[in-house]
Amino acid sequence: MAVPERGPRERMVFSAAQLIRRDGVSSTGMRDVAAHARAPRGSLQHYFPGGKEQLVNEAVGWAGRYAGNRVARFLAALPEPTPGALFALMVRQWTDEYETHGFGGGCPVAAATVDRAGSADSTREAASAAFTGWTGAVARALADMGVPAERSAPLATLMISSLEGAILIARAERSVRALTTVARELGPLLDAALPGAGSGPSPGAAPGSDAFLLE
Amino acid sequence: MAVPERGPRERMVFSAAQLIRRDGVSSTGMRDVAAHARAPRGSLQHYFPGGKEQLVNEAVGWAGRYAGNRVARFLAALPEPTPGALFALMVRQWTDEYETHGFGGGCPVAAATVDRAGSADSTREAASAAFTGWTGAVARALADMGVPAERSAPLATLMISSLEGAILIARAERSVRALTTVARELGPLLDAALPGAGSGPSPGAAPGSDAFLLE
DNA sequence: CCGCTACTATGACAGCGGTCATAGACGTCA
DNA sequence: TGACGTCTATGACCGCTGTCATAGTAGCGG
Numbered sequence: 001m002a003v004p005e006r007g008p009r010e011r012m013v014f015s016a017a018q019l020i021r022r023d024g025v026s027s028t029g030m031r032d033v034a035a036h037a038r039a040p041r042g043s044l045q046h047y048f049p050g051g052k053e054q055l056v057n058e059a060v061g062w063a064g065r066y067a068g069n070r071v072a073r074f075l076a077a078l079p080e081p082t083p084g085a086l087f088a089l090m091v092r093q094w095t096d097e098y099e100t101h102g103f104g105g106g107c108p109v110a111a112a113t114v115d116r117a118g119s120a121d122s123t124r125e126a127a128s129a130a131f132t133g134w135t136g137a138v139a140r141a142l143a144d145m146g147v148p149a150e151r152s153a154p155l156a157t158l159m160i161s162s163l164e165g166a167i168l169i170a171r172a173e174r175s176v177r178a179l180t181t182v183a184r185e186l187g188p189l190l191d192a193a194l195p196g197a198g199s200g201p202s203p204g205a206a207p208g209s210d211a212f213l214l215e
Numbered sequence: 216m217a218v219p220e221r222g223p224r225e226r227m228v229f230s231a232a233q234l235i236r237r238d239g240v241s242s243t244g245m246r247d248v249a250a251h252a253r254a255p256r257g258s259l260q261h262y263f264p265g266g267k268e269q270l271v272n273e274a275v276g277w278a279g280r281y282a283g284n285r286v287a288r289f290l291a292a293l294p295e296p297t298p299g300a301l302f303a304l305m306v307r308q309w310t311d312e313y314e315t316h317g318f319g320g321g322c323p324v325a326a327a328t329v330d331r332a333g334s335a336d337s338t339r340e341a342a343s344a345a346f347t348g349w350t351g352a353v354a355r356a357l358a359d360m361g362v363p364a365e366r367s368a369p370l371a372t373l374m375i376s377s378l379e380g381a382i383l384i385a386r387a388e389r390s391v392r393a394l395t396t397v398a399r400e401l402g403p404l405l406d407a408a409l410p411g412a413g414s415g416p417s418p419g420a421a422p423g424s425d426a427f428l429l430e
Numbered sequence: 431c432c433g434c435t436a437c438t439a440t441g442a443c444a445g446c447g448g449t450c451a452t453a454g455a456c457g458t459c460a
Numbered sequence: 461t462g463a464c465g466t467c468t469a470t471g472a473c474c475g476c477t478g479t480c481a482t483a484g485t486a487g488c489g490g
Contacts, residue, residue: 181369
């Protein structure tokens with residue numbers, strides 16, 4: 001909500017992402033997008049001559065860029081950045097939304113993947129690019145923290161996989177349990193990838209370091 | 216494929232799960248389900264008077280039970296079961312499918328969650344129950360291996376979250392990379408939860424134990 | 431005022447999808 | 461045989477959706 005004061009085109013892309021992440025791609029109609037963006041219906045065919053597929057692809061791309069930028073902002077907000085703390089922030093973004101706005105929405109990239117990966121190849125590629133960009137941003141953040149180069153990309157993939165899966169489970173259960181669980185379980189493992197750490201703290205029983213406990 | 220020789224009703228539930236995991240819930244038509252199950256169209260309203268919602272819910276329930284039973288079978292197939300080896304098998308089920316049958320399908324429970332969680336509450340509950348049953352089966356398996364009771368459920372949630380997310384990414388990328396990555400990264404952490412393990416092996420560099428290397 | 435481009439406004443269309451209504455086939459039991 | 465319950469068969473309906481066609485408006489340079 002609070003549609004920003006951008007042009008109608010950008011508003012429609014933004015609204016498409018919003019509606020897709022709530023209802024899925026197939027259940028989101030073009031008319032709904034225009035109405036949600038308070039944009040004239042006639043503008044759809046003007047700005048998106050490629051039809052729904054183009055609109056969906058741009059929405060997915062927008063979401064991917066948003067997620068990537070968000071990682072950079074998270075990194076900047078951390079006083080002393082560690083991988084586990086970054087992951088806790090990524091998870092917290094979702095727990096905060098679910099606790100204040102309800103469990104209405106998921107990840108638009110996941111939605112696009114689930115019901116277009118098998119039918120619209122361009123959308124599948126858009127989703128792939130979104131995941132790649134997001135993973136790259138996380139991997140760069142990890143590398144900045146000192147995680148060895150050959151470990152940063154795999155760990156980024158693990159973080160995003162766990163987050164996406166936990167989002168799914170959280171929506172189904174209408175509970176943030178899965179999200180807080182993965183943050184708590186994965187945090188110690190992630191911090192153990194830092195060069196300073198020996199074999200790392202005993203996982204799941206990190207004493208004193210409660211950066212993984214959201215709330 | 217190879218629709219088993221059950222009754223038409225069961226065939227339709229099975230076919231619904233197949234089609235949902237490939238195309239999503241909204242893009243799967245009732246007529247498609249009947250055709251795929253080689254069942255008469257008229258039987259739909261006879262066996263599923265609750266309409267599409269009932270059919271989808273039963274398909275989700277079927278998938279949840281299937282996943283749970285599969286865990287038990289995995290456990291039985293392991294000569295010396297460890298959490299990491301179980302996870303490797305769960306992941307391998309998907310890499311095998313993707314490498315031999317292509318990236319056409321995902322998890323039907325995930326598909327149902329993505330595009331019905333916000334509209335059909337009964338379907339959301341069915342998905343929640345499926346996740347709960349599946350997680351319970353994994354948690355019991357972990358407990359049987361000797362994982363402490365209070366750690367088995369959180370670890371099961373972590374395993375399923377990572378798997379679901381990796382499935383999403385794998386489909387988008389048309390590559391099993393994300394799947395093999397989460398198996399390799401998570402394996403050592405999971406095995407470290409066994410009582411025998413001290414602080415566990417240095418994650419990601421477990422020497423000799425290549426149970427996490429699929430292929 | 432003309433011409434041009436950018437954008438908006440509607441109505442129509444063709445297709446599909448879930449559901450309903452109705453009726454037929456088939457076996458079983460009285 | 462006839463009634464009954466189970467299952468199958470099919471056509472119709474209605475609402476929705478993406479898309480197209482057509483026309484209108486606004487602003488602007490000339």
